[in-house]
Amino acid sequence: MTDLIEKIGKTSVSATRSFRDTLSFASAIILKMFNKNSYSSATRMVLINQIYFTSVQILPLFIGISIIFGSLLIGIVFQIIKTLGLAEYLGRILMGLVVTELSPFVTVLLIALRSSSAINAEIAVMKVNKELDTLDKFNIDVIDYLFLPRVINGVISVVLLSFLFSILALTSGLLFSKLMFGMSLDTYSNVLLNSANFYDIVISLVKCCTFGFFITLIPIRFGLHASKDLTSIPISVLNGMIDVFIAIVIIEVLSLILIFI
Amino acid sequence: MDRGLSDFTMKNKQNLGLVSLDIPLISNLDVWVNVALIKQYHENLPEDKAELLILQYLRRYNMEYIANKRNFILTNKERFCAMLLRAAMVIDSIIVIDRPFKIIPDVPDDRFIYDSLKIIDDSFKECHIFDYAWFKDRYRMINV
Numbered sequence: 001m002t003d004l005i006e007k008i009g010k011t012s013v014s015a016t017r018s019f020r021d022t023l024s025f026a027s028a029i030i031l032k033m034f035n036k037n038s039y040s041s042a043t044r045m046v047l048i049n050q051i052y053f054t055s056v057q058i059l060p061l062f063i064g065i066s067i068i069f070g071s072l073l074i075g076i077v078f079q080i081i082k083t084l085g086l087a088e089y090l091g092r093i094l095m096g097l098v099v100t101e102l103s104p105f106v107t108v109l110l111i112a113l114r115s116s117s118a119i120n121a122e123i124a125v126m127k128v129n130k131e132l133d134t135l136d137k138f139n140i141d142v143i144d145y146l147f148l149p150r151v152i153n154g155v156i157s158v159v160l161l162s163f164l165f166s167i168l169a170l171t172s173g174l175l176f177s178k179l180m181f182g183m184s185l186d187t188y189s190n191v192l193l194n195s196a197n198f199y200d201i202v203i204s205l206v207k208c209c210t211f212g213f214f215i216t217l218i219p220i221r222f223g224l225h226a227s228k229d230l231t232s233i234p235i236s237v238l239n240g241m242i243d244v245f246i247a248i249v250i251i252e253v254l255s256l257i258l259i260f261i
Numbered sequence: 262m263d264r265g266l267s268d269f270t271m272k273n274k275q276n277l278g279l280v281s282l283d284i285p286l287i288s289n290l291d292v293w294v295n296v297a298l299i300k301q302y303h304e305n306l307p308e309d310k311a312e313l314l315i316l317q318y319l320r321r322y323n324m325e326y327i328a329n330k331r332n333f334i335l336t337n338k339e340r341f342c343a344m345l346l347r348a349a350m351v352i353d354s355i356i357v358i359d360r361p362f363k364i365i366p367d368v369p370d371d372r373f374i375y376d377s378l379k380i381i382d383d384s385f386k387e388c389h390i391f392d393y394a395w396f397k398d399r400y401r402m403i404n405v
Contacts, residue, residue, distance in 0.1 A: 042301035045294075045308050122289065134284045137270075137277065138351065140302050 018243070025221050026213070028143065029151055038144045046145065050153035054115045055161060062110060062161060063168065069106065070169030071176075074098070078176045087181060091195030094173055099196075100204045100259065103165040105252065107158055108211040112244050115157070116219045119150055120240040123223025124233040132224075147220050154216030159208045200259070207255045214247045266359060266391045273355045278348025278385065280341070281359035286332040292343045293319070293328040299350035318346050321380045337365045338373065345377055349384040356388040362396055371400045 032038045077097060081090055123146070126132050135142050170192065177183040183191070222240030226232040270277055286295045296318070297311035306314070319325045322342050327335060335343065341364045348356045361374050368374075378388055392400075 040302050040305045041307050041311070042298055045301065125288070129285060129288060130283060131285060131287050134287065137279050137284050138299055138302075138347075139275070140298070145298075145302060 022214075022218060022221060022243075026217055029147060029217060032143050032148055033152065038141075038148055040144070042140075043144055043149050047149035047152060050149050051156060053118075054111065054153055055157040058110070058114060058161075062107075062164070065106075065110065066165045066168040067172060070098070070102075070165065071172035073102065074169055074173040075176050078173070078180050082180055090177070090181075091191035094170065094192060095195045095197065095200060098169045098173075099166045100200050100207075103162040103169065104158070104204060104208045104211055105248075107162040107165055107208070108215060108248055111154070111158060111161065111212075112215045112241075112248065115154070116215045116244050117237055117241055119216060120219035120223045120237045121233060123220050124226035124236040127224060127226040128228060128230055128233060147217075150220060151213060151216045155209050155212035158212030158215070159205065162204070162208045203255060203259055207251065210251050211248065214251065215244050218243045218247055266357070269389065269391075270357060273357075276351055276353045276355045276386070278351040278354040278356045279359065280344045280348045280356060280361070280364070282363050283359065284344075286335075286340065286343060286347070288332050291329045291331060292335070292339075295332075296343060296347045296350055299347060303352060315346070318349075318381065318384075322346075322377070337367055341365045341373075342377055346381065349381050354385040356385045358388065358390045360392050361390060362392065362399065369399070 074094075077093060078090075081087060081093060086093070126146075132142055132146075135145060174183075174185060174188050177188045219237075219240045222236050222243065225239070226236040270279065286292070287298075290298070293312055293315040296315045297306070297308075300306040300314065301308065301311050316325055316328055319328055319342075324339060324342055327339050327343065330339075332340065341361070344364070345356070345358075348354060356378075358374070361371075362368070365373060374390070390400075
């Protein structure tokens with residue numbers, strides 16, 4: 001029994017320390033973000049490359065997944081709405097489900113799987129190869145040059161791709177609304193616009209920004225934990241990705257609490 | 262030697278241009294980006310101007326072809342020249358070459374080092390080479 005309590009205590013202390021370190025690192029990044037001296041030609045070049053690799057390269061796959069997954073889910077939702085006789089709530093359900101919940105969540109999962117793991121591995125490899133020392137020896141701030149562009153890219157990419165997912169999913173909803181409810185484009189658009197709640201859109205935007213921020217920040221932090229040993233790289237990626245998914249769940253839960261209070 | 266190097270680099274940190282295997286080129290950047298990074302970060306030189314500048318320097322070495330190569334496919338001499346150029350990009354650069362024969366083990370003496378420095382002697386203020394005493398005989402052209 002004592003061992004169990006000790007184990008719980010150690011885990012709690014470790015988790016709290018990790019949470020505190022993440023917040024401390026996050027505040028350092030945010031301070032740099034609002035300092036104009038952090039931005040140079042080099043950081044702009046990194047940011048553009050990061051946006052290309054995260055948002056542009058993934059576009060064909062992302063559009064495909066958005067259309068297929070979005071259409072499937074919209075079709076199921078429409079079927080349930082029709083069965084339960086809730087047609088008057090169609091707009092509200094679509095905006096609440098697709099824009100506020102589904103788009104950010106699917107987007108962040110895709111980007112976390114693809115980009116977060118890549119960032120984690122990249123930083124860990126740079127640490128092991130002493131490339132971070134190279135930057136330090138040439139008086140290049142690693143936060144300015146390496147971390148800041150990646151975090152900003154995370155925020156921009158999640159916001160834009162989530163918006164794209166919403167558009168594609170809601171567009172596929174037009175097809176289903178015509179087939180199942182005989183709705184015209186005008187009627188469907190009016191239903192959506194009348195249901196659009198400014199508060200929901202703000203929550204969705206804040207959620208996307210928070211997702212984007214932490215799914216790039218956490219992998220960077222864990223990448224820095226790599227030691228000089230090559231075998232520390234997969235361990236750092238493993239731990240980083242677990243923390244990323246925990247963060248996604250926490251942010252999702254917090255956003256749901258904010259919506260329903 | 263390690264302490265001497267460490268003391269010297271600490272003293273001249275602001276203008277230090279270090280050439281060492283312990284300070285490698287960034288592996289996921291092309292050679293020209295590695296070299297241009299110094300100018301782009303410290304002097305905010307735009308990307309296109311930085312690229313032109315670095316290509317001009319590589320042309321001096323007849324190594325323009327390595328501009329878009331990555332570290333792992335460079336030969337020892339190409340890597341040395343890239344690292345030397347990077348070091349020379351620092352403002353009022355004090356180049357410090359740490360154990361050059363570790364970077365270019367296939368050269369018998371200091372001729373290649375001297376020639377490489379001579380080609381870009383307008384780009385740095387001074388150059389210091391740190392090496393083990395038992396390599397003294399390999400340094401024929403440079404004052405040891």
